[in-house]
Amino acid sequence: MTDSIPRPESIAVKADHLYKAFGRRPHEIVKKLKAGKSRAEISSLGVAAVIDASFEVKTGEIFVVMGLSGSGKSTLIRMLNGLWETTSGTVTVGGTDITGVSAKELRDVRRKSISMVFQHFALLPHRTVIDNVAYGLEIQGMGRTERLAKAQTIIDLVGLAGWADNLPSELSGGMQQRVGLGRALAADTDVLLMDEAFSALDPLIRREMQEQLIELQAALGKTIIFITHDLNEAMFLGDRIAVMRDGRIVQIGTPEEILTDPANDYVAQFVQDVDRARVLTAASVMEPVRAVVTKTAGPRAALRTMRDLQTSVTFVLNRDRSFAGIVRDRDVLKLVKAGEVDLRGIIRDDATAVLPETVLVDLVEPSVESELPIAVVDEKNRLLGVIPRVTLLAALGNVATTTGEQPVIEPPATISVSLITETLRETALEGAEA
Amino acid sequence: MNEFRIPVGSWVEILFDFVTEYFSFFFDFIRFAFAGAFETVDYLLVSPPFYVIIGLAALLALAVRGWKFFAGTVIGLLLIVGMNQWENAMDTLALVLVASVIAIAMSIPLGILAAKSKAASSVIRPVLDFLQTMPAFVFLIPALLFFRVGEVPGIVATIIFAMAPGVRLTELGIRGVDSEVVEAGSAFGASPGRILRQIQLPLAMPTIMAGINQVIMLSLSMVVIAGMVGAGALGAEIMTSLSRIDIVLGSEAGLAVVILAIFLDRVTAAFGTGNTPISRLIALRKSRATVSASVESRIPVEPESVRL
Numbered sequence: 001m002t003d004s005i006p007r008p009e010s011i012a013v014k015a016d017h018l019y020k021a022f023g024r025r026p027h028e029i030v031k032k033l034k035a036g037k038s039r040a041e042i043s044s045l046g047v048a049a050v051i052d053a054s055f056e057v058k059t060g061e062i063f064v065v066m067g068l069s070g071s072g073k074s075t076l077i078r079m080l081n082g083l084w085e086t087t088s089g090t091v092t093v094g095g096t097d098i099t100g101v102s103a104k105e106l107r108d109v110r111r112k113s114i115s116m117v118f119q120h121f122a123l124l125p126h127r128t129v130i131d132n133v134a135y136g137l138e139i140q141g142m143g144r145t146e147r148l149a150k151a152q153t154i155i156d157l158v159g160l161a162g163w164a165d166n167l168p169s170e171l172s173g174g175m176q177q178r179v180g181l182g183r184a185l186a187a188d189t190d191v192l193l194m195d196e197a198f199s200a201l202d203p204l205i206r207r208e209m210q211e212q213l214i215e216l217q218a219a220l221g222k223t224i225i226f227i228t229h230d231l232n233e234a235m236f237l238g239d240r241i242a243v244m245r246d247g248r249i250v251q252i253g254t255p256e257e258i259l260t261d262p263a264n265d266y267v268a269q270f271v272q273d274v275d276r277a278r279v280l281t282a283a284s285v286m287e288p289v290r291a292v293v294t295k296t297a298g299p300r301a302a303l304r305t306m307r308d309l310q311t312s313v314t315f316v317l318n319r320d321r322s323f324a325g326i327v328r329d330r331d332v333l334k335l336v337k338a339g340e341v342d343l344r345g346i347i348r349d350d351a352t353a354v355l356p357e358t359v360l361v362d363l364v365e366p367s368v369e370s371e372l373p374i375a376v377v378d379e380k381n382r383l384l385g386v387i388p389r390v391t392l393l394a395a396l397g398n399v400a401t402t403t404g405e406q407p408v409i410e411p412p413a414t415i416s417v418s419l420i421t422e423t424l425r426e427t428a429l430e431g432a433e434a
Numbered sequence: 435m436n437e438f439r440i441p442v443g444s445w446v447e448i449l450f451d452f453v454t455e456y457f458s459f460f461f462d463f464i465r466f467a468f469a470g471a472f473e474t475v476d477y478l479l480v481s482p483p484f485y486v487i488i489g490l491a492a493l494l495a496l497a498v499r500g501w502k503f504f505a506g507t508v509i510g511l512l513l514i515v516g517m518n519q520w521e522n523a524m525d526t527l528a529l530v531l532v533a534s535v536i537a538i539a540m541s542i543p544l545g546i547l548a549a550k551s552k553a554a555s556s557v558i559r560p561v562l563d564f565l566q567t568m569p570a571f572v573f574l575i576p577a578l579l580f581f582r583v584g585e586v587p588g589i590v591a592t593i594i595f596a597m598a599p600g601v602r603l604t605e606l607g608i609r610g611v612d613s614e615v616v617e618a619g620s621a622f623g624a625s626p627g628r629i630l631r632q633i634q635l636p637l638a639m640p641t642i643m644a645g646i647n648q649v650i651m652l653s654l655s656m657v658v659i660a661g662m663v664g665a666g667a668l669g670a671e672i673m674t675s676l677s678r679i680d681i682v683l684g685s686e687a688g689l690a691v692v693i694l695a696i697f698l699d700r701v702t703a704a705f706g707t708g709n710t711p712i713s714r715l716i717a718l719r720k721s722r723a724t725v726s727a728s729v730e731s732r733i734p735v736e737p738e739s740v741r742l
Contacts, residue, residue: 081621083620107620110620110621112623115622116617116618116622118614118617118618122615122618123615123618124618126636126637135622139624139628193621
């Protein structure tokens, strides 16, 4: 999703060198920070909540800002809709610079372009669910009948049908946050800011809400900026993640980039507890295919390949380079001994082939059921790589697979090299190698 | 050292002389307006027969609290009639009503201002401290100077004395509104006026009502003191009984004040909680109407999360 539509006009929100300092003289703090002073050095003057944050959020993207409490993420999100004024730097929403504009213009931007979901829901307790959902529309100046009709469709969309006339206090936490989400969706802005929106919910409800958010995002195409301190949530929701620490953004990348290539020890330490199986994909762990022959190459070529690489299986490709199956050394050896020249009879098509974006958790079962390595193929069935069992285990356990010169080849050869060589020599005269 | 003296009192006197000299038109206007307001309210309370007023008060009691309070109101007010203090009590009530309405009308906007602006708050707070700690009798002196003897200085002194809790609790209530909810208002593009009207005031209402309750109670206590400057009513009775050491008159007038105080306190406190028999009745009607209108749609779809 991240690499689609990279057109320049599709930037929904842009933050450019944002600073936010609290204290008597915030501008002086920023000046010192820009001159290279650290956050600790200026602590006598005040607090630097956000330091030099720059990023671009693409239209239709879920951009997660992740950090522990005190890392400045809540301050950062509040600068994106002007709830906090920036001390330095600019914020652009939908092409409009919202820093330094009048209060009225700012209200206009908030009505039309950017809405927000809050950690503790922030519903109006004296208004019914439907009036809460319609709140943004009311501020936009929409008539009562029209806005209630629209709010009703949103209530159905977020799964609160039948609760329209209840007060928020009569709803459970998860349902209250659905109202909060509904209120933001009803306002029909392109950008949604979500400030720890699911952090106050029970784990099961949180997961349910996360899934629903992804569905809604896919259906409505909103740009979502999501703040969280929960890395698993960040990994689950984010197309891209910005990791914050002590007011600075330390890394921006896709969940996989953050996981496989952490920018520093802090990020690395942070990500070590992540459920890797749900984040890493086949493409990120697969090994290059070494043992590969074309279907027409014949058994002798296949056997020689296996001997050279000391492996017991080799992948077979069709003439158009698409994946045909796997052959095993025993079967090939028999074929060679029998003087056969065609591989087709022994190609096993029971090897598992998966798409590159498959997450590792889905590879565990096939890997348990068969000792054959898993093939990774693209939509056109072209072989991209291979995931032996060892690689899978290493990836799940976060162990580096390339410790030595020798790449992992699996499964290891079951027939000795000398036997293969002998067989090849014996049959060299009669066999015809294509 | 004995010779040294800072003549603060004389300075204040000079200030008052100056003000009475040049702003007399202003004080005349206030005098005229307050006297008119008092006479109108007093006329409305005194001219009908006592049982009409008792009936109305009892109905109000029934509406805001229920049967027990209804009975208590009837008995208490009849006791005032029985003690021959009815007219004095109604005069006092009129003074309290006029003074507290004006005090509330002034204190809520001031409270809002103090909540919205730190600068305003830092000016208003010490003034309130001053008003609350200055002995109540002292207010009577400038009131007498500016408005001469009668009900008006009593009302003015009462307003000044009773305003402080109204301002304080309004500020406290508005500042105490969940900042996230206020943020939500701004985040959806609501103007500050709309946030005040639709979020801050409704959510601060219980605290503001507690402030109003305090204003009324303080008004009542001050109105009695105001009897000293000729405000008449129960205050005058109490002053008379004090000068004559008349325990009969003193206890009867005092009891009448207590009955009025309890009545006013319970009524305003009930409004503060918002949980009155009347509001419950309205809510019940409303929910019956919606239930019968949409029984079908309400039952089936209950999201998973409810069960979890």
